[in-house]
Amino acid sequence: xxxxxxxxxxxxxxxxxxxxxxxxxxxxxxxxxxxxxxxxxxxxxxxxxxxxxxxxxxxxxxxxxxxxxxxxxxxxxxxxxxxxxxxxxxxxxxxxxxxxxxxxxxxxxxxxxxxxxxxxxxxxxxxxxxxxxxxxxxxxxxxxxxxxxxxxxxxxxxxxxxxxxxxxxxxxxxxxxxxxxxxxxxxxxxxxxxxxxxxxxxxxxxxxxxxxxxxxxxxxxxxxxxxxxxxxxxxxxxxxxxxxxxxxxxxxxxxxxxxxxxxxxxxxxxxxxxxxxxxxxxxxxxxxxxxxxxxxxxxxxxxxxxxxxxxxxxxxxxxxxxxxxxxxxxxxxxxxxxxxxxx
Amino acid sequence: xxxxxxxxxxxxxxxxxxxxxxxxxxxxxxxxxxxxxxxxxxxxxxxxxxxxxxxxxxxxxxxxxxxxxxxxxxxxxxxxxxxxxxxxxxxxxxxxxxxxxxxxxxxxxxxxxxxxxxxxxxxxxxxxxxxxxxxxxxxxxxxxxxxxxxxxxxxxxxxxxxxxxxxxxxxxxxxxxxxxxxxxxxxxxxxxxxxxxxxxxxxxxxxxxxxxxxxxxxxxxxxxxxxxxxxxxxxxxxxxxxxxxxxxxxxxxxxxxxxxxxxxxxxxxxxxxxxx
Numbered sequence: 001x002x003x004x005x006x007x008x009x010x011x012x013x014x015x016x017x018x019x020x021x022x023x024x025x026x027x028x029x030x031x032x033x034x035x036x037x038x039x040x041x042x043x044x045x046x047x048x049x050x051x052x053x054x055x056x057x058x059x060x061x062x063x064x065x066x067x068x069x070x071x072x073x074x075x076x077x078x079x080x081x082x083x084x085x086x087x088x089x090x091x092x093x094x095x096x097x098x099x100x101x102x103x104x105x106x107x108x109x110x111x112x113x114x115x116x117x118x119x120x121x122x123x124x125x126x127x128x129x130x131x132x133x134x135x136x137x138x139x140x141x142x143x144x145x146x147x148x149x150x151x152x153x154x155x156x157x158x159x160x161x162x163x164x165x166x167x168x169x170x171x172x173x174x175x176x177x178x179x180x181x182x183x184x185x186x187x188x189x190x191x192x193x194x195x196x197x198x199x200x201x202x203x204x205x206x207x208x209x210x211x212x213x214x215x216x217x218x219x220x221x222x223x224x225x226x227x228x229x230x231x232x233x234x235x236x237x238x239x240x241x242x243x244x245x246x247x248x249x250x251x252x253x254x255x256x257x258x259x260x261x262x263x264x265x266x267x268x269x270x271x272x273x274x275x276x277x278x279x280x281x282x283x284x285x286x287x288x289x290x291x292x293x294x295x296x297x298x299x300x301x302x303x304x305x306x307x308x309x310x311x312x313x314x315x316x317x318x319x320x321x322x323x324x325x326x327x328x329x330x331x332x333x334x335x336x337x338x339x340x341x342x343x
Numbered sequence: 344x345x346x347x348x349x350x351x352x353x354x355x356x357x358x359x360x361x362x363x364x365x366x367x368x369x370x371x372x373x374x375x376x377x378x379x380x381x382x383x384x385x386x387x388x389x390x391x392x393x394x395x396x397x398x399x400x401x402x403x404x405x406x407x408x409x410x411x412x413x414x415x416x417x418x419x420x421x422x423x424x425x426x427x428x429x430x431x432x433x434x435x436x437x438x439x440x441x442x443x444x445x446x447x448x449x450x451x452x453x454x455x456x457x458x459x460x461x462x463x464x465x466x467x468x469x470x471x472x473x474x475x476x477x478x479x480x481x482x483x484x485x486x487x488x489x490x491x492x493x494x495x496x497x498x499x500x501x502x503x504x505x506x507x508x509x510x511x512x513x514x515x516x517x518x519x520x521x522x523x524x525x526x527x528x529x530x531x532x533x534x535x536x537x538x539x540x541x542x543x544x545x546x547x548x549x550x551x552x553x554x555x556x557x558x559x560x561x562x563x564x565x566x567x568x569x570x571x572x573x574x575x576x577x578x579x580x581x582x583x584x585x586x587x588x589x590x591x592x593x594x595x596x597x598x599x600x601x602x603x604x605x606x607x608x609x610x611x612x613x614x615x616x617x618x619x
Contacts, residue, residue, distance in 0.1 A: 332398075
């Protein structure tokens with residue numbers, strides 16, 4: 001009996017090893033099955049599930065090759081660090097350019113000008129920042145101004161730990177800058193009042209949504225547009241509604257092939273095709289269905305009643321790019337820390 | 344945990360071999376990873392290091408982390424003994440189940456514990472609604488989460504000791520005219536002290552490094568409810584590895600001092616009461 005057990009386990013072990021070996025790809029152009037790892041951030045889970053299925057079909061028709069795609073999700077910064085520390089991602093699809101810049105700076109796994117390689121700043125889909133309020137808007141919240149009223153409680157995640165929260169912060173800042181004509185003291189005062197109304201700083205965007213929806217804390221949630229629509233879908237629009245502020249920010253979650261990893265694994269061709277497919281009609285449709293704003297004008301027009309027309313600023317024009325925005329606002333000693341300095 | 348009690352001639356050979364193995368094993372598992380923390384810190388220069396660890400926000404987080412961990416460990420030391428007492432001294436239906444429940448906080452992923460506790464104690468939660476002050480998103484909430492995750496340590500440390508106390512000792516003390524209280528204070532409690540201290544130390548150390556369950560219930564407000572592990576995470580989020588390890592190094596040093604003190608206490612009480 002014991003001998004039999006040992007024999008079986010040996011056979012199994014060899015079987016697994018052999019299995020691992022047979023999956024090794026031998027460069028591009030072969031029709032051997034290939035595996036991609038897409039390292040992404042939290043709210044894209046549903047989007048990429050659907051997109052991966054479509055791409056697998058498309059690639060089989062295109063090249064006859066079987067491709068399987070592994071997904072990894074988590075906080076954008078944490079995911080970036082995992083890639084730096086050696087997680088072998090063929091492609092990264094993160095919440096902000098800053099996290100992919102960090103991969104270039106820390107490990108040189110891709111080129112410095114990675115963001116120029118694909119159209120539209122390497123962001124095939126965009127999103128923006130909106131408000132989620134309780135049905136019928138009892139506190140009558142229409143714009144950023146209403147968030148600093150004394151009796152309004154705001155929920156937004158912590159910009160120190162959440163990519164989404166940084167977009168929220170910058171959107172509010174852009175509004176204040178326009179309102180006070182770039183008077184820095186007044187802008188900071190506005191931000192201070194806003195964050196004084198924040199009761200809980202969750203560490204991630206999903207956590208903030210949970211605090212607002214499940215625990216019923218706060219009057220307004222500042223959220224990703226796609227996250228807000230998902231909440232409506234999940235909890236019904238008889239409980240919550242979306243308010244579009246007068247100004248928001250164009251959130252651009254970029255995508256990139258991690259060159260060194262893809263070259264090593266021999267997956268470069270399929271990895272590039274994978275990202276390009278995001279720009280195709282099929283890819284853009286899937287993005288729109290998952291409440292991300294498609295870049296393609298035609299498809300955006302098709303979904304226009306879903307995406308309100310909001311006046312949006314961009315990080316590059318208003319804040320001088322992500323690197324600068326991160327240094328000015330979110331690194332230790334930046335404006336976000338300033339807001340919380342005890343007087 | 345009660346080493347150094349017996350100063351007899353060693354009867355079993357192989358001290359050199361086992362000691363060598365112990366040192367090697369501890370080095371690989373504990374010392375090398377920990378020394379990486381300090382190596383990382385040394386690369387930043389003393390001034391930066393000092394500036395990082397004396398920042399008001401970081402100092403506030405140290406205070407919160409250490410105080411809440413100590414409070415939670417203390418509460419666990421008191422109630423853990425109570426639970427251990429009930430589990431060892433009485434027979435009642437469902438005892439096995441209750442005994443198994445004690446270990447649950449170990450088995451539960453910390454994030455699940457955090458979300459569950461927050462749901463219970465938030466202002467509109469099942470328990471939170473009966474209080475006219477906030478529990479979740481305040482230091483009280485943090486302490487509750489830490490009590491939850493540290494409970495098994497004390498119970499599991501004290502239980503075997505209680506089971507092994509000889510009935511004869513208590514009978515002797517009773518026959519010499521001591522009442523139940525005196526018997527507990529003079530006979531039973533001294534026997535338990537080393538185990539309680541160990542449980543306290545383990546519960547405290549575990550509470551200090553706890554991140555997963557606390558971030559959900561803390562509210563993470565700067566200067567009010569930011570724990571040190573969260574500060575470390577925010578530094579990592581800025582790709583500031585050195586700053587993160589600096590904060591971690593300070594936590595390690597303070598923790599080591601506290602644990603070392605507890606160990607000395609243990610050794611001292613063990614010597615004093617065992618009369619060996």
